[in-house]
Amino acid sequence: MFNIDMEGIDLEKTYDLIVLGGGPTAIGCAIYAARFALDVLVIGKIFGGLIATTHLVENYPGITSTSGQGLMDMFKEHMNSLNIPYISDEIRSIEQTTDHFVLHSFFQKFKAKSVVIATGSERKKLGIPGEEDFAGRGVSYCATCDGPFYKDKTVCVVGGSDSAAKEALFLSQNVKKVYIIYRGEEIRAEPINKKRVEENHKIEIIYRTNIVEIKGDNTVKSVIFDNGTEFEVDGVFIEVGSIPNSDLAKRIGVKTNEKNEIIINRKSETNIPGIFAAGDVADAPFKQAITGVSEGVIAAYSSFDFIKEMNIEY
Amino acid sequence: MIREEIKKLIKPVTLKIFTSSKNLQESVKMMEVIDIYQKASNEMLKIEEYRFETNSELVKKYEIHQAPTILMTDAKDQVVIRYLAVPSAAKIQPFVQALMILTGTPNYYENVIRENLNKINPTVIKVLITDYCAYCSTVISICSQFALASEGKLSTTIIDIMAFPDISDKYNVTTVPTLIVNEDKKLIGDITAEELLYELINKTL
Numbered sequence: 001m002f003n004i005d006m007e008g009i010d011l012e013k014t015y016d017l018i019v020l021g022g023g024p025t026a027i028g029c030a031i032y033a034a035r036f037a038l039d040v041l042v043i044g045k046i047f048g049g050l051i052a053t054t055h056l057v058e059n060y061p062g063i064t065s066t067s068g069q070g071l072m073d074m075f076k077e078h079m080n081s082l083n084i085p086y087i088s089d090e091i092r093s094i095e096q097t098t099d100h101f102v103l104h105s106f107f108q109k110f111k112a113k114s115v116v117i118a119t120g121s122e123r124k125k126l127g128i129p130g131e132e133d134f135a136g137r138g139v140s141y142c143a144t145c146d147g148p149f150y151k152d153k154t155v156c157v158v159g160g161s162d163s164a165a166k167e168a169l170f171l172s173q174n175v176k177k178v179y180i181i182y183r184g185e186e187i188r189a190e191p192i193n194k195k196r197v198e199e200n201h202k203i204e205i206i207y208r209t210n211i212v213e214i215k216g217d218n219t220v221k222s223v224i225f226d227n228g229t230e231f232e233v234d235g236v237f238i239e240v241g242s243i244p245n246s247d248l249a250k251r252i253g254v255k256t257n258e259k260n261e262i263i264i265n266r267k268s269e270t271n272i273p274g275i276f277a278a279g280d281v282a283d284a285p286f287k288q289a290i291t292g293v294s295e296g297v298i299a300a301y302s303s304f305d306f307i308k309e310m311n312i313e314y
Numbered sequence: 315m316i317r318e319e320i321k322k323l324i325k326p327v328t329l330k331i332f333t334s335s336k337n338l339q340e341s342v343k344m345m346e347v348i349d350i351y352q353k354a355s356n357e358m359l360k361i362e363e364y365r366f367e368t369n370s371e372l373v374k375k376y377e378i379h380q381a382p383t384i385l386m387t388d389a390k391d392q393v394v395i396r397y398l399a400v401p402s403a404a405k406i407q408p409f410v411q412a413l414m415i416l417t418g419t420p421n422y423y424e425n426v427i428r429e430n431l432n433k434i435n436p437t438v439i440k441v442l443i444t445d446y447c448a449y450c451s452t453v454i455s456i457c458s459q460f461a462l463a464s465e466g467k468l469s470t471t472i473i474d475i476m477a478f479p480d481i482s483d484k485y486n487v488t489t490v491p492t493l494i495v496n497e498d499k500k501l502i503g504d505i506t507a508e509e510l511l512y513e514l515i516n517k518t519l
Contacts (some may be wrong), residue, residue: 046504052448069404069448087422088452106508107426136489136502145447148476149488218486235488307502 003093009085014100014111015041017303019296020091020248021118021126023049024289027075028116029116029296034082041110042079042086043103049120050242050280051289053142054163055170058192060290068144071289094252094275099310101274112304113310114274117249117262118296121280121287126158131215131238135310138220139236143167146235150175155235156223157181158307164239165189171237172202179233180205181223211236221269244281257283268299276302316347316402317354319410325417326358332373334366334381340477344400351401359413380478386412392469394461398481399474403445408455415462423456423507427463433519434464435516440471442482442495448503449492456507457493460514468514 017033019026022044031038051057054068063071079086089105094115096102101109123141125131128250131139140146143157147170155175157168160182166189168178180181180187180197186193187209197203213224214236222232246254255263255271261283268276276299331348345363352359364372368379376385376393384397394416401409415421427434439457443450454472461470475482475490485494493501495513496515505513 045506046449048448048450048452069446072448088455088507089422106511107423136492136500137486138488140489142448142489145449146489148444148446190498219488265319 009041009087011110014113015039016112016307017041017114017116017300018086018101018103018110018112019116019118020041020044020103021049021116021120021279021281022047022086022088023118023120023133023279023292024051024072024075025049025120025292025296026116026118027072027079027296028293029118029278029300030084031075031078031082032297032300033303034084036300038300038304038307040084041112042084043089043091043105043110045086045088045090045119047076047086050122050152054166055144055147056166057289059190059288091248094248096252096272096274104137106190114276114306115268116268116296116299116303117246117254117275117277118279118292118299119245119248119281120292121176121244123238124243126211126238126240128212128214130220131293132218134214134216134220134236137218138216138234139214139238141238142240143170144238146237148174150235153234154179154232155237156211156231156233157237157239159239159241160184160187161241162189162193165193167237167239168191168203169196169200172200175202175235177232178203181209181211182207183210184208188233199250213280220245242280246281249275249277249281259283264295266298267302268295269302274306315406316350319406320355320359320413322410323355323358323417325411326360327413327417328360328362330362330364330376330385330387332364332366332370332381332383334383336367337381340400341382344384347400347402348384358455367513368502380481386416388416388462388466390466392466394466394469395458396469396471398478399443399472400477403441404447404451405445405454405472408451408458411455412462413418415459421457421459421463423511426511427460428465430511430515431465431467434467435496435497435512435514437468437496438471439468439477439510440473440485442473442475442485442490442494443492444474444476444486453493453505454492456505456510460507460510469491481483496511 016038051068147167154177156179211223262277278295278299317335457470461468
């Protein structure tokens with residue numbers, strides 16, 4: 001893991017499959033590929049994916065309750081048990097030859113007969129004044145990572161999704177008060193988390209409100225609402241959804257939809273033979289770790305089929 | 315996981331560790347964890363423990379300002395990596411990886427770092443982390459490999475800001491990982507190897 005066994009990574013060979021990504025989709029895909037006896041390599045920008053920043057996972061079958069990082073530690077252990085090599089790097093371009101793909105990063109190049117793009121998504125930003133200036137000085141996109149810095153302070157979570165509710169619940173363990181700032185009429189959390197939020201005396205929801213500016217000096221001091229009110233907070237946790245990491249796919253001609261998600265079929269195939277996609281970067285309407293893993297597993301099987309049909313010995 | 319990882323070490327390597335009676339709790343914790351590494355290492359991991367208070371010459375030589383501190387040194391006895399952090403939890407894999415590279419395992423970034431060495435100024439990279447930070451492990455790994463490939467031009471210091479809150483206060487940290495490059499530039503979040511290299515050679519992506 002983390003390029004630890006470079007002797008196990010052969011830069012000259014043509015891998016059966018290179019999986020791009022470091023989250024559950026990519027690792028689930030790699031585990032199945034290894035069990036199909038494919039020669040597989042995983043290249044991820046950061047190991048763990050977005051789920052690693054989630055403090056509570058309670059809907060992954062077989063695991064009653066764990067943290068996102070805890071879940072990924074289990075994935076890592078499973079991956080290590082199959083000796084699947086992992087490299088921390090980012091692929092910048094892919095070129096297609098007659099019988100394989102060449103993947104280029106800034107540091108190395110790799111060859112593969114098939115590729116699964118499981119590059120996930122990244123947190124959407126609000127795009128308001130002060131957000132960038134105060135990043136790391138009171139503006140955060142990860143409550144699990146940064147929440148403990150706000151002990152006994154007042155913070156707000158921007159957004160109304162299940163993730164936003166879970167961020168607020170996590171933060172409430174340490175902070176004095178959490179305000180959920182949501183533009184809608186009712187938060188869209190899973191019922192169990194919505195109930196937890198409603199019963200938590202440290203959490204208060206401010207509906208029908210947008211933040212238009214973040215202000216402070218050395219650190220965040222307040223936010224400005226769209227009704228003109230200045231509201232004092234010490235930290236702003238932004239949880240307003242995510243955008244798919246599909247730039248690489250688009251550069252090589254993989255078709256995407258209007259949301260920039262890669263269009264895949266039931267076999268996780270894209271429009272380019274030999275290139276598959278799965279997880280948050282793809283166009284499924286419901287995105288969860290478990291659905292990503294499912295698509296990743298299907299992509300592994302489709303890759304297995306693809307190579308078999310190429311009549312290439314592996 | 316410590317026992318599993320350290321078994322990968324197949325050549326001997328020595329760590330210098332400075333402990334302190336002033337920070338006894340953290341020093342004891344660090345030595346307990348190091349003991350697990352050492353016992354599981356098939357005698358590949360050697361430890362030299364020094365008291366911060368009674369080894370002023372070495373403290374000066376290695377520029378130790380706080381303890382407990384673990385030093386990884388190169389063949390010229392230059393400090394390449396410092397750990398002001400107990401190498402447990404998410405730090406285990408990058409810690410063992412650095413030990414392995416010190417003993418000759420290939421370094422993924424070595425070629426590109428060597429090609430760019432003349433563009434890199436001597437730099438100290440401080441990596442401010444916590445145990446519960448999802449992406450810290452990858453960032454520690456990148457910074458450590460850069461330092462190990464840099465022929466002494468770069469050094470990396472990994473600091474657990476929960477163990478050293480004064481350092482957290484000094485840099486006003488509210489996000490992990492945070493990188494402090496030469497006491498000057500602050501980089502936050504899940505920075506990639508490519509972004510860090512560009513930062514070191516003063517280029518933009």
